[in-house]
Amino acid sequence: MNLHEYQAKELLKKYNVPVQEGIAVDTVMAAEEAYRQIKTQTNNNFAVVKAQIHAGGRGKGKIIETGVNGVKVGKSVDDISSFAKGILGGTLVTVQTGAAGKKVNKILVAQDVYYDGPNKQKEFYLSILLDRSKGENVIMYSTEGGMDIEEVAHNTPEKIFKEWVHPSGGLQGFQARKIAFNLGLSGEAFKNCVKFVTNLYKAYVGLDCSMLEINPLFKTSDEKIIAVDCKMNLDENALMRHPDLAALRDITEEDPTEVEAGRFNLNFVKLDGNVGCMVNGAGLAMATMDMIKLSGGEPANFLDVGGTANAQTVEAGFRIIMKDPNVKAILINIFGGIVRCDRVAAGVIEAYNKLGNINIPIIVRLQGTNAAEAKKLIDESGLKVQSAILLSEAADLVKKAVA
């Protein structure tokens, strides 16, 4: 589960991780008030307005309706007010959102941390994630902050450092010091960085993050180390022990159809193709999508109905898939193990009759327990449903449907 920058920063503060302070607001008036407060606290005219969406590249991205960038620096109430007007309620398109962009419902009015002072400012990169091959968490960091880390990894791999954390021992002091040294820090900044990294790792574990990225990690002109931006990804499997974090989910950031599917315990991902599919099991669902493509179609969705394919779930699946006007055919592929195929077939017939006006070809492939009885039920139902038992037969039917 993804969090917004402002939510992630609030959580980091609970772990004593210093962040660029700010106030999240959803109206222009509240943005002006937030600016006044921040100005008083920081004694600095400058402040930043940051659009809150679940995607990166906001600074270079633009609001379609107004042309305003997703991150803007201002130095007066008028500036902040006009940025807030230009961003709030608009659709922000960045390199990560796709052409459709994302609607901005909230902005973060944040302090300016790039103020002048006795020393040079510097941007770094630091993230914590799981190294799947080792089964350990790894801290990845670089002196090259504020830019696209994939680019740094590609062009100058020697500038990326990795520090693995032992699963039982946790992050050790010498490791945090090594990170601060490798970033070229000394004196006050060094001490602050050691504290920052130590507390950040505690937050990563304590919040059950699956990814925590600070970019840029920033050294201010007065030697503070702070998180200017934060991308936090939570492990959905762990939300059962963090009800407070589960409540932070922003469903307006998610595809409404996927949210609806979730209510029926269906695992749905919307795609751009013309053949819908409904399958039991994630692996078989992906394999079915691949087969649709090889048969000349394009998958319109991923839909895993899980272990209990009954009339209700099949009906919900039908409704969700048919919301997409691009769908020209639907393939149902169920490998019945514990689930009996004849029951699924009865569910398909019931759902079909209930929905009534289905005018695209439906291909049903049922294999496994009671597959022959299921095919008979479908064939004798009088519905315009084509049935198959072998996967290769289903592939041929898809081929005909999209031809």
Place this chain on the structure above:
Amino acid sequence: MSVLVNKDSKIIVQGFTGTEGTFHATQMIEYGTNVVGGVTPNKGGTTHLDKPVFNTVADAVKKTGANVSIIFVPPAFAADAIMEAAEAGIALVVCITEGIPVQDMVKVKNYLQGKNTRLIGPNCPGVITAEEAKVGIMPGFIFKKGRIGIVSKSGTLTYEAADQAVKAGLGVSTAIGIGGDPIIGTPTVEAVKLLMADPETDGIIMIGEIGGSMEADAARWIKDNATKPVVGFIAGQTAPPGRRMGHAGAIIGGADDTAAAKMKIMSECGIHVVASPADIGKTMAEVLKK
């Protein structure tokens, strides 16, 4: 001989008296699997499905001589159940539970190091040696005795492969569902090694998914060590990058864990890669004829 489990395996069920445990233990016993008892804390001393229930895995091992455990414990307690089984000296732990937090599995993986316990899963359909022992949730009747070994991350795709192998007249020796989570006990390469060494297996079907590097690791080992043909399939050729497709492990990250990249490495290492999941059984039959 057979791989991991056979008719002599002594199996206990952790989470025995729960809904899932009861249902699947019943199916396992019907298949002829040698289930010797189960564990549910605070229900020790009772019987369930005509088998003894114990409070702890250690008790069960002492009284029954169990050497295999299958886990149907809810996600919040599953990591603990795996470690309890390992501590009691169980040689093979099969964890079916889906949805275990990743950080719990980081701990488990570390805990198992240096112990003589092999973990299969979590989030897997289990292990079956055809017509001998079913330690999992797969529909048993599909798995007719034969000489093809199966290694797979996915449940229903394992059934699909087994069904095709049987329909192609080959049958199944042992099928190992390794699980779809980011951290699992037995990666693809280790399962492939077991089947490669099994005298009752003539060919191996290896089924993977997008995400991670396990298939590539296995392919490199196969290139240097294969003594029997391997047919491979990777699900997710059409999956969009960065999206979680059902299994937590199935997120395309870097360039190397796409289906196309994996299929290329596998082909280069001599694996017979099929593009369509409908061709798995047919291809294995053709390869074995050569």
